[in-house]
Amino acid sequence: MRLGKSSLRDIAKIEPDSVKRRRISSYDTTGGNHDWFDIKSGEKVIIGDVKGAGCITHIWCTILCKKRYYLRNIIIRMYWDDENDYNPSVEAPIGDFFGLGHAKRRNFVSVPLQMSPQKGRAFNCWWPMPFSKGFKITVENDNAKEMRVFYYIDYEIYDNGFDNDQDYGRFHTLWHRENPTIPKKRYDDTGKKITRFNPAKFNYKGVNIKDPMTQNYKILEAKGKGHFVGCHLDIDNITFFPWFINWPGEGDDMIYIDDDIEKQLPTLRGTGTEDYVNQSWGPRQKYHAPYHGTIMPGGINWWGKISYYRYHIEDPIYFNKRIVVTIEHGHDNHRRDDWSSTAYWYQREPHDPTLFPRLFDKKGRKPRIHIGHMVRKSLCIVLIVLLLTLWFWSIFT
Numbered sequence: 001m002r003l004g005k006s007s008l009r010d011i012a013k014i015e016p017d018s019v020k021r022r023r024i025s026s027y028d029t030t031g032g033n034h035d036w037f038d039i040k041s042g043e044k045v046i047i048g049d050v051k052g053a054g055c056i057t058h059i060w061c062t063i064l065c066k067k068r069y070y071l072r073n074i075i076i077r078m079y080w081d082d083e084n085d086y087n088p089s090v091e092a093p094i095g096d097f098f099g100l101g102h103a104k105r106r107n108f109v110s111v112p113l114q115m116s117p118q119k120g121r122a123f124n125c126w127w128p129m130p131f132s133k134g135f136k137i138t139v140e141n142d143n144a145k146e147m148r149v150f151y152y153i154d155y156e157i158y159d160n161g162f163d164n165d166q167d168y169g170r171f172h173t174l175w176h177r178e179n180p181t182i183p184k185k186r187y188d189d190t191g192k193k194i195t196r197f198n199p200a201k202f203n204y205k206g207v208n209i210k211d212p213m214t215q216n217y218k219i220l221e222a223k224g225k226g227h228f229v230g231c232h233l234d235i236d237n238i239t240f241f242p243w244f245i246n247w248p249g250e251g252d253d254m255i256y257i258d259d260d261i262e263k264q265l266p267t268l269r270g271t272g273t274e275d276y277v278n279q280s281w282g283p284r285q286k287y288h289a290p291y292h293g294t295i296m297p298g299g300i301n302w303w304g305k306i307s308y309y310r311y312h313i314e315d316p317i318y319f320n321k322r323i324v325v326t327i328e329h330g331h332d333n334h335r336r337d338d339w340s341s342t343a344y345w346y347q348r349e350p351h352d353p354t355l356f357p358r359l360f361d362k363k364g365r366k367p368r369i370h371i372g373h374m375v376r377k378s379l380c381i382v383l384i385v386l387l388l389t390l391w392f393w394s395i396f397t
Contacts, residue, residue: 019158024050049134054130060122068103080170083349089173099112105121128171173344174343181337184333184334188332200244218326228323229317237337256323291310
């Protein structure tokens with residue numbers, strides 16, 4: 001089998017007899033309707049283990065767990081071609097893997113990842129995942145309660161292998177978090193102390209010239225030959241500016257490739273967070289396009305939880321030796337917010353496991369709780385009750 005394109009344009013192509021469609025699922029082997037697996041707290045199970053050559057083409061799952069942050073406390077790992085258990089190519093909280101952070105569920109549509117009704121509880125992944133010797137997928141339940149999972153893993157098997165194996169990288173996923181990001185204390189150009197009491201300067205002044213590669217938020221660092229195919233950015237805006245624009249973006253994306261890493265010169269440089277995700281002017285609207293969008297736009301004045309995605313499917317970013325993908329957290333790295341991201345890329349194996357940040361424990365993965373939001377919601381409820389009371393009083397008296 002020669003592995004190649006897969007799109008609507010190629011759907012009429014008849015494949016050779018050696019190409020076979022296969023599926024692993026949680027169906028009830030007795031013929032009943034018990035179509036799920038229960039995974040106990042602290043248990044890690046293998047949900048897929050296949051030998052041979054082929055390609056995963058689709059993964060679907062839905063999960064029932066009575067813990068608030070269960071999507072951050074279920075870890076999915078994937079291994080290609082006999083990788084050992086200590087060096088997975090994919091390691092991420094399962095909600096983040098399927099395209100949205102903050103342990104949240106929302107209906108959204110992109111080409112590679114989707115969360116579907118009911119209320120974003122059906123997770124879909126269409127990233128192609130080739131393998132030449134086999135694959136293994138595990139799920140670990142790090143919740144304090146049992147979880148229930150229903151799933152499909154759809155894949156192709158190539159009985160004759162595929163003759164262009166060297167042309168295809170293996171799929172990788174990396175989850176990262178900085179909670180919070182470390183803001184600059186002084187302006188690089190003037191040396192003056194940065195203060196949040198003048199947000200106009202805080203948001204727009206200053207130049208990032210001294211050490212942007214290490215001061216920026218790091219989305220991905222990888223060694224080898226491959227291509228970066230995108231990420232989603234999940235920002236929890238914890239900076240409080242009730243008296244000025246509290247937009248947590250304006251951070252330029254800076255991507256360093258191969259020899260430019262040693263020079264500390266960005267190979268690709270952008271113009272702002274909203275520009276990197278192909279939007280503009282501090283977006284406040286939900287928007288879902290095939291390759292970019294805003295799943296969660298944040299609350300009043302961009303306060304609270306935000307989620308953007310940008311997938312480089314038509315414009316993958318190639319690297320021959322190494323890549324470092326970064327973005328400023330606010331203009332000139334002035335902001336102190338909670339950032340997390342999930343990066344996706346393909347590369348030839350072996351990957352360098354030392355560049356995978358150690359996965360945080362349950363406490364380190366836990367989303368923030370905003371007392372301010374709770375107070376605001378409570379005040380809104382009180383106001384609504386008061387208005388309804390006055391309305392009823394005016395009618396019946």
